[in-house]
Amino acid sequence: MSITQQESGAGSSVEPHGKPRARFGTGRSEFVVVAVLYAVAIFLTIGTATMNVQGKSAPGPQFFPILVCIVLYLAATLLAIHILRTPNVPDNTIHPGHGQFSADMLHDLGHLGKEEDAAYEDAPSPTPGKTWKTYSDxxxxxxxxxxxxxxxxxxxxxxxxxxxxxxxxxxxxxxxxxxxxxxxxxxxxxxxxxxxxxxxxxxxxxxxxxxxxxx
Amino acid sequence: MEQLELLMGGFASALTPINLLWVLIGALLGTAVGVVPGLGSAMAVALLLPVTFSLEPTAAFIMFAGVYFGGLFGDSTSGILLNTPGHSSAIASTFEGHRMAKSGQAAKALATCAIGAFIGGLIATTLVVFFAPTLVKMATVFGPAEYFALAVFAFLAISAVVSESVIRGVAALGIGLALALVGIDGPSGTARFTLGTPQLFDGISVIVITVGLLALGEVFHIASRIHRDPVATRIHTKGGARLGLADFRKALPAWLRGTAFGVPFGLIPAGGAEVPTFLAYGTEKQLAKRRNDPEFGTTGSIRGLAAPEAAANATAGTAMGALLALGLPVSATAAIMLAAFQQYGMQPGPLLFERSGDLVWTLLASLFIGLVILVMINIPFASVWAKLLSIPKHYLYAGITVFSMLGVYAVSSAILDLWLLIAIGLIGFLMRRYNIPLAPVLIAVILGPMAETELRRALAVSEGDLGILVDSPITITLYLVLAAALALSAVQHLRHRATRKA
Missing domain, CATH: 1.10.246 (Serum Albumin; Chain A, Domain 1)
Structure with missing residues (x-):
């Protein structure tokens, strides 16, 4: 385990608590994010297509929204594929940066080893005694x-x-x-x-x- | 030295009793917000931005100067005493800092932090004063293509190079760009994505976005875990923070090394102080190994704490320079500061020094004053600040919820903004839940309009020829550096994935 997020590889997707029997939905609730991304992208697409363009500037007001749409569709699709391939088992580690920083990079920069990870783990115990059906309350x-x-x-x-x-x-x-x-x-x-x-x-x-x- | 004269002028206007009061209030609020885990200086500025609107710009920015550094002074306190860093830029100082606290040296650790933050901030701000005119001169040769390259650099560096997952970073970037598109398009006057609502013609307010993502999103996130996460045990301290002369001598080289790491990163849009703090920590670790320092990794080495602390504040100091002279926000906090300038009708960048020179130099002078005040309120009263950690969480977050509503409503008196706030707060919660970085959203919201304008301007000049985007040595260099950084981080991700599997 590391100081920030640690995705569990597809091979080791055993639920840390709860029933070991994993259904398709287990660890794949992030599809909500995919849905939000698609919704925003579709909203932008419709808005761009029906835009009441004023003036005749060369790259017009529709130019940049098209680029943003491409980014959103791409990100949503790639994220969906990623979730399908490696479901994210809810983890109980602390994420101070909320995925802001690559743990790999910080490990390399800081020459971090097992000591740091362990120091971070042992203080507030990351495994709660009780288990719940969903990660979020x-x-x-x-x-x-x-x-x-x-x-x-x-x-x-x-x-x-x-x-x-x-x-x-x-x-x-x-x-x-x-x-x-x-x-x-x-x-x-x-x-x-x-x-x-x-x-x-x-x-x-x-x-x-x-x-x-x-x- | 022209700069010194200008700075003295800045001190003259900053050192009035009422302005000193604003710095003090800013420093107190900044430290308080910094001490509380989960709230960084970004959130402090975001929450305070709306309530300062009734102040004149100078007073508001003087206060922000205090908040800006104050957040950094406070954020290691919870790391040291609770082993839960208040902000990701304090992770690197938590390793050795908490070890020192556990071995009964909490007062020493807190003093090391405060002095380190002071030294880092002081050196960086001094450098900004002397090199700001050079940066401004550099910025004047920038044309539309260069500014677009700079924006692309910032977008990809923050969303793809430093973030945990490239896909999630880019997704966050897309959300930010989409939010920034709403409103009337400046060059053509076209209403975009407003659904015909006149209230949206000015776009979604940056305040709604920052308060929603950083404050309300955090409250929802806390709510989702508060009854489940274990409570951290706190190490108690009494009296002020103390540091003996021998320890001071030991820490001084580390503070300076940390500052050296921090200074350049204030100019690079790499999301803030995390990279330099870890670099500084790694260097101290290697040095300790060579020196056979028995304290490092056991009872806590003062050097391993001093270096990252100084690095964090040095980055914040030079980030202010990049913000003022180039108009380039390198971190989420800097992005919100930039939004603050825009709310007052000012655009940071080369022109700011010409048009609002007085304000800029007063702001720089108040950064120095802020640092002195922060050291004075942090060293003797370290244990008083630590008491903030015992405020019950439910009151704290109840207060933050009400305060975010207040801030957003106070700016516009529009109920629609409150609905948007809740929607963006929920997005912020989702992003935290799935470890999607927030910084790309903020950077995209702030720099998105600039990127669009410059891109369209460049393409209008070249009549649609994309070649103009890579037509100058500056743009070519920026794109090459970016490509190299992307390649390096790809190699890093692949190598770590290989070792994890093995």
């Missing part, structure tokens, strides 16, 4: 996404202080806070301080909503 992510969507819907009707406090409280609750009543106070304090500091002092416009209507 979709319940928590879902709560958060629901929270921000609700915030955007409620911001103008309810005003900043109430909606921001509600968002703060929800995120804190979803991420594991065990003092819900105390958190209401923290959340209201936080959103009010922001309203005062940025709304009153720096002059940013924040919707006052219900509270503003009453005052």
């Amino acid at each position: 979709w319940r928590t992510v879902g709560l958060l996404v629901g929270g921000v969507v609700a915030f955007v819907l409620l911001l103008e009707p309810l005003g900043w202080i109430i909606s921001a406090a509600a968002l703060f409280w929800l995120v804190a609750y979803a991420l594991g806070s065990r003092r819900p009543v105390f958190d209401i106070g923290v959340a209201l304090l936080f959103s009010s301080i922001i309203q005062l500091a940025f709304g009153a002092a720096l002059g940013l416009s924040l919707p006052s909503g219900l509270v503003g209507g009453i005052l």
Whole structure:
């Protein structure tokens, strides 16, 4: 294992936890990314084809989008092939760079050996005691996404202080806070301080909503 | 020396009480964000960008100067005390730094970091002051073809050469370029990909993209793992960071070696300080082997920590030079700084020194002031900063979520921007989940419009002849260097794949 991402080779694709019986979908959830890439590429293709071009400059406004489309189709297709050939088993190593940097390159540059990899591995144990069905905790992510969507819907009707406090409280609750009543106070304090500091002092416009209507 | 005079002028306008206050606020915020794992200086600048809009440009940039270096001062703290580097540029300092902390030398390690960051930043910023006019002169011979070559170089270096997976890097690049296309096309006035929405005629705001990818995406990512990942154990420290004279003497050559690695990388678009920090660490490791240093790899060698720290800040220092003089962002943080300039209607590059010379020299002067302030707030109060590591994560990320919403809404007061923010936040989450690098997106969003304009300008001059793109020695050199780098990294990937299989 290395300091950043380590893809497991196709030959060694044994799930680290859970059932050893691997279905086709196992380790291939990255197809979501392929779908997003294709969706963006198709959107750009339709937009380029139906573009209402103004003026007559030589390489026109459609020129560069065509290049970007080619890049996107190419990347999406290659990624799909890559996932088919080497499914990515969820790994539990820490990725500080989120794949930003090639571990191979950093190993060469830093003359890294087993000591460094081991030092990185032994501190927070990378193998959790419990196992789950999915790598990501979709319940928590879902709560958060629901929270921000609700915030955007409620911001103008309810005003900043109430909606921001509600968002703060929800995120804190979803991420594991065990003092819900105390958190209401923290959340209201936080959103009010922001309203005062940025709304009153720096002059940013924040919707006052219900509270503003009453005052 | 004309530069010295200009710099003195910069100091004169930066050293007013109110401007000093802005540097201090920037340094405090930067260090705070840097200390917290997962938030780098890129995110600090992104989150602060919207709220500084009510300030005048000089005050805002003075504050950014503090944030810019502050993030780097703080990001090794969590690496040393928790063994979880706050940012990927701090990985190399974590190896020896955490060993030192485990063997009871945490205070020494923190001091080594702070002084190393100071020395690296100081030398690099001094070099920028003296060589900025030369860089500006170089940039004036650049035509459209050269600028396009520079953009292509930056795109491919960050997405293909340094990233973990070439396909994923290029995919990220494509997403960034696509985001940058939305809006009215400048040269022709054509509305592109706006779906007829007038609010999108100006394009998707860079703030929405950076806050979504870096802040909201990180929050979603944390949420997906917070109940599953094990908690890291923290090493506690008391009092300030200390460094004896003997240790100082031991670390000094390492700081200077690290700086030497860091300085050139600020001018190369290789995604920031990761490459030079690992180079510096590798060199110290080899030297320790030759010297038979028993500390290295066991109780932690001060040299192995000092060199990468200095390298990281030296890179950040010269990156500022490349940004100001050439308009070339070499890392994600620099890309956001460039976006900040654009928000104030300024375009970094040769013309910036002519048109807004006062601002540039004030900014350079505040980088020096920022470094001094950072050393003063980091060495005596190291353990106070470490306390930030005990803020409960749920409050921290709740605060970041609310703050990202605030920043985006404050700029435009548009609900549409908040929807875009959520969408881009989800993309950021997907990218983290599948280890797709984020830096290519940011670089593409910032440099994409420039690449397009210059490419079309070059082709308009040559009437469609592609030969103009490789028509000058500068462009030929850039493409050759890029090809060599791509070939080298391909060999490296193949060799490592072979050893893994074996």
